Amino acid sequence: MNSFTPATSIDGQAPPERSSGDEIVRLVDVRRRFGATPALDGISLTARRGEIVGIIGRSGAGKSTLIRCLNGLERADSGEIHIEGRDIARLSEKELQPLRRRIGMVFQHFNLLSSRTVEENIALPLKIEGVGKAERLQRARELLELVGLADKAKAYPSALSGGQKQRVGIARALAARPAILLSDEATSALDPETTRSILALLKDINRKLGLTILLITHEMEVIRSIADRVAVIDAGRIVEEGSVWTVFANPETEIAASLLSGARPQLPEHIAARLSPSSGTEAILSVDLAGPAAQGALFAELSAALPRSFRLVHGGIDHIQNQPVARFFVAVPTRDATLPAQVSDFLKARSARVEVLGYDN
């Protein structure tokens, strides 16, 4: 794990406290159309200071358009885009410049300049701002320390691994002390282990600097690891939004459930393939539980109340944002035709979501 200098040595101040009115980003009914395609079809979203908000959607959902509207590279057709209280939709190109510096961008393919050293890459945004050489190199060294690459200041990007390049990309994004870090698929080009270390770095930076992070991704695992809140975007609309653990526990839309499919237990394929919709010796039930409901001895109680009423087929308990999120698949014998309904009623009375998926023999 990397060692970090405290926030005070980076920004000269402690991370700010989060309060309910502390909105850094506020989008109100943002629309952007390309010909007949509504790329953004009325997006409303907020991010508070110090919050990590994940925005997830499939290819073509509107994520890139949303990013370009947020950083002022694209103009929305209508709606409001407030960054730290200022509506950028109403600003001229000149007025936009200083506001753009409030948003640090981290890219999927790092976008480092191969002809510049690591410290020069990090210092570049400050050079463009006219900051003196000594000051910007000092800042670059602080940031290299923060991202765990103090020994790579004089290296060129070609000598770095993908994970190290992304650390440099993150350091560069922080150079101008932004209020928001906009991460555009920052881990999509990295292997799983490097992904974990980059996500851990983003989380540490978020905690230590109190930085707001917007995490744009198509991977639920990324959201699961570090986001506080998630917004699911589809066809230019936010179709679902909530704290990460509640969306994982109870996805309300098909698109969210489908994006989640790799990140939570599914009925094994070979069992799913042979299920009959109407009859069999066992009913196969999915059982979803989360939060306080997942903390009790549910299956022990079920066993005591209805002996030999089920067997566990698959599943487990995850912990997301320190909340238990459980998903099990159970097989209930149908020799007593009322047993599946009895089991289902017992579990539902204890706040489980239960669905009969089909019948097996």
Ligand SMILES: Nc1ncnc2c1ncn2[C@@H]1O[C@H](COP(=O)(O)OP(=O)(O)OP(=O)(O)O)[C@@H](O)[C@H]1O
């Ligand atoms: N410049 C453009 N001209 C025409 N259509 C566009 C343009 N930019 C985006 N679109 C369309 O708008 C919709 C949203 O595209 P966008 O690139 O924002 O999606 P995305 O979620 O970022 O997808 P991906 O993950 O593949 O990058 C798509 O239907 C896309 O074809």
